[in-house]
Amino acid sequence: MCLSESIVLITQDGVRLDGRRIDELRPVKMQVGVLKNCSGSAYIEQGKTKILVAVQGPREAHPKHIALPGRAILRTRYHMAPFSTDERKSPAPSRREVELSKVIREALEPALFLEEYPKTVIDVFIEVLQADAGTRSAGITAASIALAEAGIPMRDLVTAVAVGKVGGKVVLDLNEAEDEHGEADMPIAMMPSLNKITLLQLNGRLTRQELEEGVNLVKKGIKELYSLQKQALRARFSGAQVEV
Amino acid sequence: MLADLSTVEEFVPIQQKELLALLSTGVREDGRKFDEYRKVEIQTSIYEKANGSAMVKIGNTVAVAGVKAELGEPFPDTPNEGVLTVSLELLPHASPSFEPGPPDENAVEMSRIVDRGLRESKSIKTSELCVLPGKKVWVIYVDIYAMDHDGNIVDASGIAALAALLTAKIPEVKVEGEDVVLLESTRGIPMAERPVPVTVAKIGDYLVVDPSLSEENVADVRVTMTTLESGIVSSIQKSGSGTLEEPDVLKIYDLAYEKGKEIRSLLAKLG
Amino acid sequence: MTLYFKHRDIVTPGDLLARGRFRVGANVVKVGEDGYYATVLGSFEVQNGVLSVRALRGPYMPRKGDRVIGMVVDISMGSWSVDIRSPYEATLPAGRFPVRINPVLDDIRKYLKVGDYVYAEIAEFDRFRAPVLDATASREFGPIKQGVVVAIEPTRVPRVIGRNGSMIKLLNKELNANIVVAQNGYVWVRANDSTTINRAVRIVKMIEAEAHTQGLTSRVEEMLKTLKSPSAQPSVSGEEGNGGSV
Numbered sequence: 034m035c036l037s038e039s040i041v042l043i044t045q046d047g048v049r050l051d052g053r054r055i056d057e058l059r060p061v062k063m064q065v066g067v068l069k070n071c072s073g074s075a076y077i078e079q080g081k082t083k084i085l086v087a088v089q090g091p092r093e094a095h096p097k098h099i100a101l102p103g104r105a106i107l108r109t110r111y112h113m114a115p116f117s118t119d120e121r122k123s124p125a126p127s128r129r130e131v132e133l134s135k136v137i138r139e140a141l142e143p144a145l146f147l148e149e150y151p152k153t154v155i156d157v158f159i160e161v162l163q164a165d166a167g168t169r170s171a172g173i174t175a176a177s178i179a180l181a182e183a184g185i186p187m188r189d190l191v192t193a194v195a196v197g198k199v200g201g202k203v204v205l206d207l208n209e210a211e212d213e214h215g216e217a218d219m220p221i222a223m224m225p226s227l228n229k230i231t232l233l234q235l236n237g238r239l240t241r242q243e244l245e246e247g248v249n250l251v252k253k254g255i256k257e258l259y260s261l262q263k264q265a266l267r268a269r270f271s272g273a274q275v276e277v
Numbered sequence: 278m279l280a281d282l283s284t285v286e287e288f289v290p291i292q293q294k295e296l297l298a299l300l301s302t303g304v305r306e307d308g309r310k311f312d313e314y315r316k317v318e319i320q321t322s323i324y325e326k327a328n329g330s331a332m333v334k335i336g337n338t339v340a341v342a343g344v345k346a347e348l349g350e351p352f353p354d355t356p357n358e359g360v361l362t363v364s365l366e367l368l369p370h371a372s373p374s375f376e377p378g379p380p381d382e383n384a385v386e387m388s389r390i391v392d393r394g395l396r397e398s399k400s401i402k403t404s405e406l407c408v409l410p411g412k413k414v415w416v417i418y419v420d421i422y423a424m425d426h427d428g429n430i431v432d433a434s435g436i437a438a439l440a441a442l443l444t445a446k447i448p449e450v451k452v453e454g455e456d457v458v459l460l461e462s463t464r465g466i467p468m469a470e471r472p473v474p475v476t477v478a479k480i481g482d483y484l485v486v487d488p489s490l491s492e493e494n495v496a497d498v499r500v501t502m503t504t505l506e507s508g509i510v511s512s513i514q515k516s517g518s519g520t521l522e523e524p525d526v527l528k529i530y531d532l533a534y535e536k537g538k539e540i541r542s543l544l545a546k547l548g
Numbered sequence: 549m550t551l552y553f554k555h556r557d558i559v560t561p562g563d564l565l566a567r568g569r570f571r572v573g574a575n576v577v578k579v580g581e582d583g584y585y586a587t588v589l590g591s592f593e594v595q596n597g598v599l600s601v602r603a604l605r606g607p608y609m610p611r612k613g614d615r616v617i618g619m620v621v622d623i624s625m626g627s628w629s630v631d632i633r634s635p636y637e638a639t640l641p642a643g644r645f646p647v648r649i650n651p652v653l654d655d656i657r658k659y660l661k662v663g664d665y666v667y668a669e670i671a672e673f674d675r676f677r678a679p680v681l682d683a684t685a686s687r688e689f690g691p692i693k694q695g696v697v698v699a700i701e702p703t704r705v706p707r708v709i710g711r712n713g714s715m716i717k718l719l720n721k722e723l724n725a726n727i728v729v730a731q732n733g734y735v736w737v738r739a740n741d742s743t744t745i746n747r748a749v750r751i752v753k754m755i756e757a758e759a760h761t762q763g764l765t766s767r768v769e770e771m772l773k774t775l776k777s778p779s780a781q782p783s784v785s786g787e788e789g790n791g792g793s794v
Contacts, residue, residue, distance in 0.1 A: 073605070090635065091607055093636065102676070128385050132382070132386045132389050134382065135385075135386055136514075136515070136516070138518075139517055152635075152636070181588070183605065183606070183607075184589065185588075185606070186561070186588050187561035187562070187587055188561070188577065188585070190561055226562040226563070226564060227562070227579070228522075228523065229521065230515070231515075233513055233514075234513055234515065235513035236393055236397045237397055237511065238399075238509045239509065240509055240510075241510070241527070241530055241531075244510060244530060248523060263563070267560070270558060270604060
């Protein structure tokens with residue numbers, strides 16, 4: 034507690050610890066088609082957060098009784114590598130990972146035409162190789178382009194990023210120090226073209242006005258990430274990598 | 278092959294269709310208005326062996342919470358603070374869809390929503406639960422049972438946990454060197470905030486507060502917002518595979534804050 | 549009527565393709581009054597007022613009447629289970645095999661064993677039942693006993709076949725080969741010598757890789773010329789192609 038008060042996370046004129054402005058994303062790099070033996074794949078780096086996503090399927094559901102007659106089942110697994118954090122994380126799935134796997138699935142599901150593939154299952158494996166805040170949102174951003182690469186029909190891509198409150202200010206895309214010592218963290222996912230929210234969570238304390246500010250600020254970040262997702266997908270067929 | 282999918286969005290399950298038709302007339306299945314919470318009943322101190330306990334009924338939904346306090350070790354990174362542990366179990370008594378055994382993702386999620394509501398609001402003054410810095414602190418266990426599920430277990434559980442914490446009594450202690458002596462006299466758990474979770478469901482384009490089970494079953498999305506007296510929102514969770522429109526966020530906030538106030542006034546009567 | 553992309557542009561899910569009055573083709577949805585959106589990553593096609601997106605990748609979805617090549621993965625009393633590279637495993641009943649089999653008296657393993665490729669037609673598939681294959685309708689159907697089978701992206705099949713089969717006719721004629729492109733993205737190559745097979749496989753792979761680009765036919769013609777010139781040596785001389793050899 035005393036630590037957070039001694040760190041100046043943001044200066045009077047709005048410069049953050051890593052030099053960013055309040056409305057700036059961390060450097061982002063994404064690439065699709067990084068793995069050979071799956072239907073779709075993507076890799077994302079957002080600041081020091083590094084995530085690899087693989088999509089398998091649609092494939093026949095096993096065990097068979099989980100299959101649904103009218104649509105595909107989407108399964109998501111959000112998992113953090115034991116070496117992804119400062120202290121080794123036990124490889125067994127934690128309650129946090131169980132919850133995040135669920136909310137991530139529910140963030141992706143509205144975008145997918147699952148009724149195209151009855152009785153099948155589509156698996157999305159999100160492996161956090163290095164965690165430096167914003168892993169669920171970067172995971173969603175990468176998962177949606179991996180699903181697109183797999184050729185699964187979608188209403189829109191899903192793009193996610195967190196806003197938070199740091200040093201009394203609402204800021205975009207928290208890094209680990211800001212997440213740990215800041216006052217709030219609010220990850221949001223959207224289908225940007227359709228302007229629909231598919232994930233909304235908040236940990237921390239925000240006033241009504243900050244909530245409103247956060248939703249507005251998040252849209253700026255989502256817009257930027259959305260265009261990077263599209264670039265990465267197009268680059269899949271010219272071999273280039275997208276970087277900012 | 279996707280050509281005819283443009284009509285798919287018009288496809289709605291039969292039950293949802295009926296409910297939507299009803300909602301379009303401005304009425305809910307059980308006669309409530311969209312912003313009307315069911316009757317909330319709170320009973321406290323129902324189990325003598327717990328440091329605190331409460332039963333909350335929201336209509337037919339029932340949750341109980343028991344608080345047990347034990348002296349234990351603090352976490353290394355917060356040596357001067359007590360520890361709060363919240364867990365929620367969905368008893369098989371509550372619904373034919375709940376089964377005994379390790380919690381499934383729904384149980385884990387609900388449990389973490391309630392936990393976050395209490396934790397992120399800093400509702401408990403954990404620094405006042407330190408007994409011997411770095412060595413002995415109070416560990417407060419809040420165990421919640423969902424006993425009957427007629428919709429909105431999260432709110433019932435969150436309110437029960439809060440009521441149990443507000444009325445819990447823990448022994449006063451005397452520190453003699455390295456030894457801690459528990460005294461006969463008791464005190465309350467020091468509370469800084471009264472975070473109240475309020476859940477709103479979105480069915481079609483309608484936002485309804487405190488969804489019943491049949492409303493939950495057809496809802497596209499549920500959003501739980503936990504608010505404090507000051508109007509601060511301390512946790513949000515969207516649950517379910519639907520979407521929200523941007524203006525929904527503040528509409529839900531306003532509903533959650535308004536209803537939170539009403540529930541807080543019920544809790545105030547507990548003393 | 550506004551188009552936001554050109555014919556053959558690469559589009560991604562969620563891209564607003566056009567506004568106005570168009571007809572909806574494959575992999576396009578209409579949202580609201582007049583917005584047309586892409587649902588897959590692929591190349592945008594506008595033809596006679598129909599908007600569609602040709603997917604660059606994606607699973608093979610069986611359709612009744614499709615000719616497919618599959619691999620036998622399991623055998624039961626009266627049928628074979630066949631992997632046709634789709635989310636749904638197909639069944640080939642012994643009664644739909646080109647040779648008359650009495651499944652009670654005959655061991656059907658004699659005709660097709662696990663790991664064998666078979667060329668057949670999708671006789672039934674309605675999303676409620678697994679696809680059923682039939683190998684009696686054409687003399688070409690049945691077990692694949694010679695040549696090689698190579699896998700390509702199922703979404704590229706139309707380009708390898710070409711309009712009205714033009715591409716495949718060109719290849720077969722120029723290479724003096726017999727190439728069969730199954731709808732599920734298996735390509736069966738037969739020829740008199742392994743050099744020809746090798747050439748055919750390389751050229752099919754090139755078409756697959758560049759399926760979404762303009763001027764493909766002229767590049768194929770160029771490659772055919774280079775391959776046929778006496779100096780051109782196959783990269784794997786004397787070996788079978790790089791597919792599953794039979």
